[in-house]
Each structure stands twice: as C-alpha cells, then as structure tokens.
Amino acid sequence: MQSTVVRCSEGHEFRTSVFPMPQLDEARIGPGRLLRCPRCARLRNAVPVSMPEARRER
Numbered sequence: 001m002q003s004t005v006v007r008c009s010e011g012h013e014f015r016t017s018v019f020p021m022p023q024l025d026e027a028r029i030g031p032g033r034l035l036r037c038p039r040c041a042r043l044r045n046a047v048p049v050s051m052p053e054a055r056r057e058r
Contacts, residue, residue: 008044
C-alpha cells in the first residue's frame with residue numbers, strides 16, 4: 001500500500017496510507033482533504049507535500 005506525505009494546516013507533516021481524491025463531475029475540488037492530524041489530534045485540512053520539499057525541511 002502506498003503512503004502519502006501530507007502537511008496539515010498547522011504545519012505538521014505526517015504520512016497517511018489513505019488520501020482520497022474525490023471528484024465532482026469532471027473537475028477536482030482541490031488538493032486539500034480533511035484528515036485527523038496525529039500530532040494535534042484534530043481534523044485539519046491537509047495537502048500533499050512534494051518529496052523534494054519534504055526532504056528540504058527536515
């Protein structure tokens with residue numbers, strides 16, 4: 001199973017195995033999704049992080 005590195009709206013980065021990309025008709029509704037952040041334990045808007053960007057910040 002593939003995992004995705006995401007960043008929540010508070011700036012916490014974490015991996016998730018499920019990052020749904022729902023569509024409405026032909027158009028996507030944006031890259032952000034509501035996920036529960038494991039660091040702050042709240043539902044937060046999360047967006048995928050590109051791998052070069054994730055490596056640069058660590």
